[in-house]
Amino acid sequence: LAGYLARARGVLADPERIVVCSGFTQGLALICQVLRGRGEMTVGVEEFGVMDHRRIIDGFGLAMVSVPVDDAGARPEGLDGTGGLVLTPAHQFPIGVVLSPGRRSQVIEWASGTGGLIVEDDYDGEFRYDRQPVGALQALAPDLVVFAGTASKSLAPGLRLGWLAVPAALLDEVVAAKTIVDRHSANLDQLTLAELITSGGYDRQIRRARLVYRRRRDRLVSEIGRTSPGVRITGIAAGLHALLELPTGRTERDVLERAAARGLAVDGLGEYTTSEHRRRPALVVGYGTPPQHSFTAALARLSASLSG
Amino acid sequence: LAGYLARARGVLADPERIVVCSGFTQGLALICQVLRGRGEMTVGVEEFGVMDHRRIIDGFGLAMVSVPVDDAGARPEGLDGTGGLVLTPAHQFPIGVVLSPGRRSQVIEWASGTGGLIVEDDYDGEFRYDRQPVGALQALAPDLVVFAGTASKSLAPGLRLGWLAVPAALLDEVVAAKTIVDRHSANLDQLTLAELITSGGYDRQIRRARLVYRRRRDRLVSEIGRTSPGVRITGIAAGLHALLELPTGRTERDVLERAAARGLAVDGLGEYTTSEHRRRPALVVGYGTPPQHSFTAALARLSASLSG
Numbered sequence: 001l002a003g004y005l006a007r008a009r010g011v012l013a014d015p016e017r018i019v020v021c022s023g024f025t026q027g028l029a030l031i032c033q034v035l036r037g038r039g040e041m042t043v044g045v046e047e048f049g050v051m052d053h054r055r056i057i058d059g060f061g062l063a064m065v066s067v068p069v070d071d072a073g074a075r076p077e078g079l080d081g082t083g084g085l086v087l088t089p090a091h092q093f094p095i096g097v098v099l100s101p102g103r104r105s106q107v108i109e110w111a112s113g114t115g116g117l118i119v120e121d122d123y124d125g126e127f128r129y130d131r132q133p134v135g136a137l138q139a140l141a142p143d144l145v146v147f148a149g150t151a152s153k154s155l156a157p158g159l160r161l162g163w164l165a166v167p168a169a170l171l172d173e174v175v176a177a178k179t180i181v182d183r184h185s186a187n188l189d190q191l192t193l194a195e196l197i198t199s200g201g202y203d204r205q206i207r208r209a210r211l212v213y214r215r216r217r218d219r220l221v222s223e224i225g226r227t228s229p230g231v232r233i234t235g236i237a238a239g240l241h242a243l244l245e246l247p248t249g250r251t252e253r254d255v256l257e258r259a260a261a262r263g264l265a266v267d268g269l270g271e272y273t274t275s276e277h278r279r280r281p282a283l284v285v286g287y288g289t290p291p292q293h294s295f296t297a298a299l300a301r302l303s304a305s306l307s308g
Numbered sequence: 309l310a311g312y313l314a315r316a317r318g319v320l321a322d323p324e325r326i327v328v329c330s331g332f333t334q335g336l337a338l339i340c341q342v343l344r345g346r347g348e349m350t351v352g353v354e355e356f357g358v359m360d361h362r363r364i365i366d367g368f369g370l371a372m373v374s375v376p377v378d379d380a381g382a383r384p385e386g387l388d389g390t391g392g393l394v395l396t397p398a399h400q401f402p403i404g405v406v407l408s409p410g411r412r413s414q415v416i417e418w419a420s421g422t423g424g425l426i427v428e429d430d431y432d433g434e435f436r437y438d439r440q441p442v443g444a445l446q447a448l449a450p451d452l453v454v455f456a457g458t459a460s461k462s463l464a465p466g467l468r469l470g471w472l473a474v475p476a477a478l479l480d481e482v483v484a485a486k487t488i489v490d491r492h493s494a495n496l497d498q499l500t501l502a503e504l505i506t507s508g509g510y511d512r513q514i515r516r517a518r519l520v521y522r523r524r525r526d527r528l529v530s531e532i533g534r535t536s537p538g539v540r541i542t543g544i545a546a547g548l549h550a551l552l553e554l555p556t557g558r559t560e561r562d563v564l565e566r567a568a569a570r571g572l573a574v575d576g577l578g579e580y581t582t583s584e585h586r587r588r589p590a591l592v593v594g595y596g597t598p599p600q601h602s603f604t605a606a607l608a609r610l611s612a613s614l615s616g
Contacts, residue, residue, distance in 0.1 A: 157491075187468075
């Protein structure tokens with residue numbers, strides 16, 4: 001796994017610093033537990049993100065500071081006294097931007113200056129299409145960054161397989177936390193994944209899936225471009241979702257209601273933030289979700305919800 | 309799973325009150341988290357037990373009260389102000405006694421009188437040999453007892469599959485706790501176990517394993533009886549371990565050193581308690597552990613460590 005990570009995502013970690021866990025959820029929970037154990041009270045999160053992750057942080061009794069996200073990614077501001085900062089550097093969720101080189105330096109400066117810990121949520125790092133690979137933030141500062149990878153997007157969320165590459169100074173605490181919550185993750189699943197990786201099957205699956213998702217993305221872009229030229233589609237160089245910025249005069253609520261009436265489940269950007277942001281209203285469209293046989297129909301429904 | 313449980317161990321629970329978790333470890337961790345969330349500060353544990361379980365309880369910031377264990381099982385004493393009581397009613401670990409009907413009434417009286425929660429650790433409930441099945445304590449008071457089952461003994465600990473039958477009033481809190489620590493347990497493992505159960509394969513495995521363990525137990529009893537007649541063997545009606553009480557004049561330390569010199573890993577009773585107990589010095593011998601091909605050799609080494 002460590003070898004695979006090093007090769008695929010440029011992560012720097014000895015094999016013994018990799019902790020296998022039950023998806024990103026448990027990875028984040030373990031880090032929260034360790035931060036609480038160290039007496040930390042606050043964690044920084046990106047202004048836009050998965051609300052379930054905030055529920056985890058909150059569930060461990062940590063308060064949150066929300067950092068702004070712009071076209072260069074997260075801006076590390078207002079982090080005085082926070083013990084950690086959870087980021088999606090490769091592909092901000094859901095905005096879709098990459099954390100810029102300048103911002104990477106800034107967040108690492110923050111961490112090295114304050115002793116804060118960066119959690120790198122690499123949720124869809126395997127899926128990039130028409131851009132150069134974005135290296136892991138962890139590779140720039142392996143002692144300040146916990147890299148969190150997952151098989152939830154590349155294989156299936158139901159597997160509950162994720163991994164943390166942990167700074168040496170934090171390893172004992174993470175392992176101790178893992179030991180008391182479930183001892184270790186399931187051996188058979190880990191052995192199966194290891195076999196899948198060493199056999200080359202995992203890489204083949206990634207390549208196959210990348211092709212499928214890329215085609216879906218291209219169809220989404222061309223269909224919406226044709227039927228709703230006023231919609232701007234962003235964040236599509238990587239991942240499994242796109243941000244569809246609505247034209248002037250359209251509200252998220254209006255479009256979501258039209259989508260729901262057509263039996264289509266999409267989210268508004270508003271569902272991924274609690275801040276009073278200044279971005280345009282937008283839809284967050286996960287194009288990996290519909291089964292292959294219903295993708296065309298889903299696309300037509302989305303198109304109808306946006307136009308007219 | 310729920311149906312199987314109800315049939316096999318007499319557990320009373322709707323299917324929707326079963327929470328699948330990663331072994332007993334996670335089950336206990338979830339209960340500890342819920343008890344802490346309710347403001348509880350103390351949990352009762354049996355005077356003899358697995359120290360790892362105490363580390364879990366301690367890891368969640370709960371203090372412990374140790375209750376005495378005699379030949380009728382745990383005696384619920386000194387439990388004023390404790391929010392929970394963790395018991396091994398079917399086969400006390402490691403003493404091996406069954407919680408008597410009278411004691412069952414007493415612990416349930418304690419729970420119903422104080423609102424305390426009983427955690428029933430049914431670690432080896434499938435393995436009984438020459439006694440009538442012992443019903444689950446949970447069946448007597450499903451609203452006061454969390455039943456915790458596991459596939460760790462019946463299949464393998466590496467599977468990390470356990471289950472809690474949770475009182476209705478506690479269910480939401482347990483599910484919420486599970487959601488933030490790892491969302492859910494691995495689907496493929498659960499589906500595989502479900503298939504194993506419905507196909508009858510699980511029952512066949514239990515019957516086969518029961519026969520193997522029973523033979524091992526019989527060989528242990530006859531070999532030690534022959535070579536060390538001063539050793540009293542107890543707790544053998546069920547489970548995968550026996551308690552070997554040492555004859556007068558022998559200390560645990562002495563026998564353990566002799567065993568270690570022969571490359572044999574066994575534990576003394578002292579490793580399973582922190583209390584100043586008045587039981588005889590004894591060995592805790594897990595006869596399920598050695599591979600089949602080395603069982604004879606292990607038995608000979610044990611015998612040599614005990615005699616002479």
